[in-house]
Amino acid sequence: VDETAGQGPVAGLSRGLAASSHTWSFAVSADMPFFSFDAARELLPKAERMVRAVVPVAEGRCEPLAALYHKETAHVFSAAMAAGERSLRRAAAALPALDVPVRAGACFFNVNTPAALRLARGRAANLVRRVPLVSIVAPASGTGKTTFVEKLLPLLTSRGVRVGVVKSDAHGIVLNDGTKDSGRFRAAGASSVAVVAPAGFWLYERTQEKLSLEVAAARMTDVDLVLIETRSHGVFPALSLWRELEEPLLDERVAALFSSCHERQAEGILQLDLEAMEDAAHLVLFLMGREEGFDLRRIAWDGGHSGKGGA
Secondary structure, three states, X not given: OOOXXXXXXXHHHHHHHHHOOOOEEEEEOOOOOOOOHHHHHHHHHHOOOOOOEEEEEEOOEEOOOEEEEEHHHHHHHHHHHHOOOOOHHHXXXXXXXXXXXXXXXXXXXXXXXXXXXXHHHHHHHHHOOOOOEEEEEOOOOOOOHHHXXXXXXXXXXXXXXXXXXXXXXXXOOOOOOOOOHHHHHHHOOOOEEEEEEOXXXXXXXXXOOOOOHHHHHXXXXXXXXXXXXOOOOOOOOEEEEEOOOOOOOOOOOEEEEEEOXXXXXXXXXXXXXOOOHHHHHHHHHHHOOOOOOOOHHHHXXXXXXXXXXXX
8 A cells, every 4th residue: 555645656566566575566557447568568678677667668659657667666666755856767767677679459449538448438338348439429420420330331340340330210111112032921910021143142121129239239240340321329338420410429339439529528538530530440440349559548648639640
């Protein structure tokens, strides 16, 4: 336990290293929910006699709160704390350290803003699903949900993601005009009709109530991801689109906002340009649980706001 509360990681390292019975200890921040200890194992062979810290470097950024420290460094952090130094980077600057480049992925994603928490919750929800889901929602027709999905699909498929799409329609659907055999079967009272062709199949099933979007998505096969296009009934996590038509959807289901209005900023949520489709693709990869993706850690210090072009 810290001798003095509120002193941050410098105090934690001072106390933890002093109490450790091992020569080397691994320190990891508690706000990295997707950290993999495989990254720690990569550092172990680098713990040499003349080195007192082994620090991973991900995308050019040192990660001192996912690093190996020698027990002898406890006094360095104690001295820094006594001098009033609370910055871990400055306190550790005097250590004989070895920086080791590592692949980042989502391993070092940290949650210390409300915007980051939304994204982390969205990814965590998908990590326990058989097939990840991401909704595309908007408060009004004419916002461009279908266009957004059309632009997003080739960016995801080019990365090897097999994508299914579920569209919510409040007006009902007509698959053909009843002169086809499948239409005649439905008209005659069939509850389900399947048409199987050489290149695919479709299945029509009559239901007593409107099927939930999540249940409909779960019935898809041979897909890595399901995108759900709906006006306001999306499944968590959702990407909210806003073109200044009505008020933007920002409830707890929304992981990020794609907006055409750069002057109006939404607090506590990652905000990107509505046309930033590459960013949208990277963000979907993160939310579906893939390791590749752009550096979402920046929202830890920019408050979740991003101007035109995205993060």
